[in-house]
Amino acid sequence: MHTISILPGHDRNGNPETFEALHLHPGDTLAIVGPTGSGKSAFINDIEVFAQGDTATGRRILLDGETPPEEFVRDPACKPIALITQTTKCLADLTVSEFLSMHLRARKITECDLIEKTIRLANEFTGEPIRPECRISSLSGGQTRSLLVADAVIISNAPIILLDEVENAGIFRDRVITCLKKSGTSVIFVTHDPLVSLMSDRRIVMGNGAVKAVLEPDGSEESVLKHVTEIDLYLSSLRERLRSGEVLRETVAFA
Secondary structure, eight states: OOOEEEEOOBOTTSOBOOOOOEEEOTTOEEEEEOSTTSSHHHHHHHHHTTOBSOSTTOOEEEETTBOOOHHHHHOTTTOOEEEEETTOOOOTTSBHHHHHHHHHHHTTOOOTHHHHHHHHHHHHHOSSOOOTTOBGGGSOHHHHHHHHHHHHHHTSOOSEEEEESGGGGOOOHHHHHHHHHHTTOEEEEEOOOHHHHHHSSEEEEEETTEEEEEEOOOSTTHHHHHHHHHHHHHHHHHHHHHHTTOOOOOOOOOO
């Protein structure tokens, strides 16, 4: 496991960011919020490429307090970071089992039971079961993202996962967050989702390409989180009932 540190850079006008170095320890979760175009994706891209003041933001990324070794930057098999976005694609002509087998071979891993473990974990994140014989091209967006998250945890064993707005892909976000925290994985979410934001350990607010604020929960949002969770569960229930063909007639008022 690794501790990742983000050192401040500057905004689009060249003004220095004012936050102190951010340290993300194993099991920590961080939500990145802000309007479209505020610099959220650039923030996680800096982390993904281990920026050393050589990107547009001027930020530096350290691993365990040091500049990451070259193999972490250049060799995908050694990289401790997995980036998963809404547009991440798999090799569409493979079955799920073939895709995972190929990944195991690429990493020279011989534990065949990891395929079953990965699929089982992926099915905890999606309401649509994934089967080993399914073609990648036939998976829904939610299934694909669920599979990639599970693959990053089980096969890649990535200590750091970057998730870019995956809540729109139809996965169970709360289950993903709970699972990744238990596994000791550090997770950074780019999100517009109140539930993901409120469940995270810290929240970064972006604006004009820079970090404008770093917020740490002080307990004052607990009642809001409870309320948002109830709403989310209700919407999930409606979604499943609609999928099953049910006609919805009752209404629920939320205070």
